Amino acid sequence: MGPLTRTVELFYDVLSPYSWLGFEILCRYQNIWNINLQLRPSLITGIMKDSGNKPPGLLPRKGLYMANDLKLLRHHLQIPIHFPKDFLSVMLEKGSLSAMRFLTAVNLEHPEMLEKASRELWMRVWSRVSVGLWESSGRTLDDFLTFPRHVFRVMILPPPGGSTVLPVTPLSPHRLPAVFSSSQNEDITEPQSILAAAEKAGMPAEQAQGLLEKIATPKVKNQLKETTEAACRYGAFGLPITVAHVDGQTHMLFGSDRMELLAHLLGNQVQWLTPVIPALW
């Protein structure tokens, strides 16, 4: 009798940087480990409220630490995450309600698109990359990530006679997985931004528009609410949480740094091969 396929749920919000990190690691392992990865779009603000917790970035030293931590993890995990200077504004004022409702709608109607759509939304919040019109900004994504925003605002002007953006110089594949593409710094509360992310994920424009129209329906609102409540019942006080169902037991693991422990819980037939699986290169 072969090994059973175990269900692993990932509850996440695109507003949460560590959710992106956990998401990418699990996406890498879903085809190597015998797991059924279930993505669960949730609302981190709802979890904070329900648990009485507060965003860690509100404590100055934690905010400083997160900025450095993400910078180191960017290289270690090979995920182009960039801590925006106005992250408190992004986190607290703008929120992610529309985006997470959109992903909820995607999950209800086109679940096969959920992984890519989620990734593109994270790229919009957490990967400030733009390409200048008449100036190549570098050979690797790292060069892009260091450009200050005001430079890009100046640079992105329509040239005389046309307004197409120059294609991105192909990035050295050994620096990043091919799944990442550049995206512009856009506010994910704006419908246009959500549509752009969906289209970049490969969704036809009409399909994306149709799903966007559904985000205010009771069905979608309630589903997001239920998923968020499910996370709370598992004991969440933040995101991401990974819930592993193994041998009749349920284990809730918080954060993006419990994946090696997850491998241990899944047992002898799985192996932890570092957060960047060598076979992918």
Next chain:
Amino acid sequence: MGPLTRTVELFYDVLSPYSWLGFEILCRYQNIWNINLQLRPSLITGIMKDSGNKPPGLLPRKGLYMANDLKLLRHHLQIPIHFPKDFLSVMLEKGSLSAMRFLTAVNLEHPEMLEKASRELWMRVWSRVSVGLWESSGRTLDDFLTFPRHVFRVMILPPPGGSTVLPVTPLSPHRLPAVFSSSQNEDITEPQSILAAAEKAGMPAEQAQGLLEKIATPKVKNQLKETTEAACRYGAFGLPITVAHVDGQTHMLFGSDRMELLAHLLGEKWMGPVPPAVNARL
């Protein structure tokens, strides 16, 4: 030219469970990686105060999570950590001032004893293990860890004609590193408890007593204060913090779960939290 030895500082407090976990992993790797591990006894309450942070266990869901997390990590990391039911009382009311001053004194006068003395103090707070007089409590440390405290209070009575505690049944070596031994549930604010930990660490009784007498001296008090302030300057808002000095850069890593990242920064190989070289010695 061979690889340079890099300095890695670990700031910790015996009141902090994750400090113990980070400590054991780094102790395992200090003879595998080309690092100079510098242990820095600190005061977590001072760091909390300075940063404006609060102990995570004060939030009910975080406390529940920690209890489960430590239970899973006990097995994954092979460290006999047990979350005491009265941890809030342990953490908030009793504190660790005397214990950390004692370790500061150890570091000043007998730094070669610091690792073992720290371990024994952690065992007292975070590893509630006792051995009954007339009943073998099991073959593995896991069996010990599930005994409720009141059972042991009943069991530890002097038998007629003597009052020695039976020796611990040897534990299956593949379950735990040989460095761990059982210890009784004792309050580390009590001088007797600190002395017992020191002696269990292999320190002669007079030496331990001498260091205990120094914990109220300005030299020791100031050293602990300075070490705690150094952690704050590195940006600490809790413990443990691991500070790696690599190629002219300084990296502060918080928690016991950044050791694989530390390996990446050092250019060293990560072989999991229980690297093979440890097992080879058993």
